[in-house]
Amino acid sequence: MAKRKKKFYITTPIYYVNDRPHVGHSYTTLAADVLARYHRLKEEKVFFLTGTDEHGFKVAQAAAAAKKPTQEFVDEKAAFFKESWSKLNINYDNFLRTTNPAHISAVTTATKHLYEKNFIYKDKYEGLYCQNCEQYKTLDDLIEGKCPEHQIEPQLIREESYFFRLSKFEKILREKIEIGELKIEPPEKKNEILAFFKKGLKDISISRANVAWGIPLPFDKRYSLYVWIDAFLNYLTGLGWNGEFGKAPNFFPPDVQLMSKDILRVHVTIWPALLLALELSLPKKIFVHGYFTVNGQKMSKSLGNVIWPEELIQKFGVDGARYLLISSLSYGQDGDVSWERLIAKYNADLANNLGNLVNRVLKLSEGIKVKIGKGKPRIKNLEKLFNELKFKEILDAIWQKISWANKHIEDKKLWDLVKTNPNEGKKVLSELLSLISEIAEKIAPFMPETSEKILNQLKTGKGEILFPRLR
Ligand SMILES: [Zn+2]
Incomplete structure (x- = not known):
């Protein structure tokens, strides 16, 4: 009997379309490409998924500022990402866009079932919300009253809201992380997350009022679905999942999910909790890489020190750019260029x-x-x-x-x-x-x-x- 080929499913986060891809996005996607190519060379069955996160208030706002219809705006931005990946010789198997009708339909189905099975309930909510993270913040998360990622004060939001029972999964998730059933690497990140779990997981609001650019909640169309829930499900819909509980698509679960450290916490709380609710298995490994700094400074548009992948390719050729990018960061560490x-x-x-x-x-x-x-x-x-x-x-x-x-x-x-x-x-x-x-x-x-x-x-x-x- 022929030996069954091992499968290897690798994902990058789907990137937010408010910008062009810079070296940070490029590093994540390139690292996934290197791993995918390595496993393909070992003759495994490989699926490499990337894509773009196209819903939410910020996107609609950016489109309005650019005086463009939102769909046209996101089409343009998604094309930028595809173009950059093509220039970097990145060989993905699917590029999932969250405005894709099949994705929207699967997310709608899943959300409806989550509500019917009582994983989602209605309550009143008051909390601090960072519009740029699209995440609620606790006072503990803030430094001098500001979101440490974005240096802005979060808004106080009071609304009737639908909640996902994240707290219900606290114990089981903590156990799975502790025993390494859900691996978080490098190890210091695992410790950081376990410390975070000690504070307890609270249920999270998953509905947004007055955000028209999103997926409407099937049980209450006045609201749209929290973008993170919409985004996480891409790791399933990117494989053709149609939203059914307990029916894992081919290749699922992910063998490795790559990301930068700013989105680790949601990826080891909300995402695996959703999977448990959906009766699906958890990713095997979450790997967190560091940030790029330029001459010791954080890369930022206002400092004018952002390095774009196109500039690297122009200067060093495709493989030169690939080599320099991938050798700039050590395992899980930040790197200065x-x-x-x-x-x-x-x-x-x-x-x-x-x-x-x-x-x-x-x-x-x-x-x-x-x-x-x-x-x-x-x-x-x-x-x-x-x-x-x-x-x-x-x-x-x-x-x-x-x-x-x-x-x-x-x-x-x-x-x-x-x-x-x-x-x-x-x-x-x-x-x-x-x-x-x-x-x-x-x-x-x-x-x-x-x-x-x-x-x-x-x-x-x-x-x-x-x-x-x-x-
Ligand atoms: Zn923020």
């Missing part, structure tokens, strides 16, 4: 190290018959690092071998050796060609085009410049 350091890293790692190695070895092999050696793999233990999402460490391991190979050429004075001792020279070249072929395979998830180019050059024996030096 500057144009000077990006250029220096590009020159050091790509032009002088990898590019130079391939070029030199192919030049030296020209005109002599050298077979590519078939040695054992030299770069080991990447599987464990991939499972732990330690991308930078994987690249470090590969680049160590590249550095070693360049040094080996120097130590052996290979350009002389091929003349003075052709047999020995051929042997060293053969080993190096084998290593280069292994490197090409191992960088494929990160730099698919470069991988292909190198493998092609190995076939034709003609070396061409992979990464021109930048000044």
Whole structure:
């Protein structure tokens, strides 16, 4: 019997369409792409979902400010994201937009059932609401009375509201997080979340009055559904789920869900609680990556220091941009970038190290018959690092071998050796060609085009410049 292929389902958050994608969005999506490519190369059945979050007050407001019909506005913004992902050579399986009619219909069905099964009830609500987070805040969440993410004072909102019984799931969720059935990585984030659970989970308001740009509550059309509920269900509707309880779509649950730290809390409370209510299984792993700072400062439009993926691609090429983005953040840590350091890293790692190695070895092999050696793999233990999402460490391991190979050429004075001792020279070249072929395979998830180019050059024996030096 043929072995059943392992499945791998990976998601990014769906991005809010009030902006173009910057390096933060790009990092999340690229990391998902790298993992998806890695698992596809292992011949697993992979589904990679991304998309855009298009409902809510802020979107309607931004569309009004741009003097555009809201649907036209979100169409335009979603297209920006698709275009950026295409430029970055991101190979997703579905791009889910929350204004998609099938998504809206499934969310409506699910919401109706949640109400019928008494997971949703009506009550009065008063609370502090950050319009930019689209989240209610407790006094504990605020720093000097302001939302720490947005530096704005939340509004006091009093309304009749529908609530989701989040509190009902507090105990079971805490247990599942504690025992690692729902993994939160890196570990310090798990501890942070468990500390947050100690304060207790309260039921949350899931209805908004006077927000026309949203999905109407099927049992009370005066209200629209809280955007986060609408957004979370994308991880199901993106696989074709139609809103039925207990009926998991193919590929569900997610094996890894990637996100930045600002949206972790909702992803380990509201999202898994919804899944339990819907009688579906929980994601296996939630991974939180850090933020990019630029020269030590938070990236912001007002500081004018935002780095756009298009600028990176223009300067470094697609694979150069992919390499620099993914190697800028360590496992779960923040990372600081500057144009000077990006250029220096590009020159050091790509032009002088990898590019130079391939070029030199192919030049030296020209005109002599050298077979590519078939040695054992030299770069080991990447599987464990991939499972732990330690991308930078994987690249470090590969680049160590590249550095070693360049040094080996120097130590052996290979350009002389091929003349003075052709047999020995051929042997060293053969080993190096084998290593280069292994490197090409191992960088494929990160730099698919470069991988292909190198493998092609190995076939034709003609070396061409992979990464021109930048000044
Ligand atoms: Zn906020």
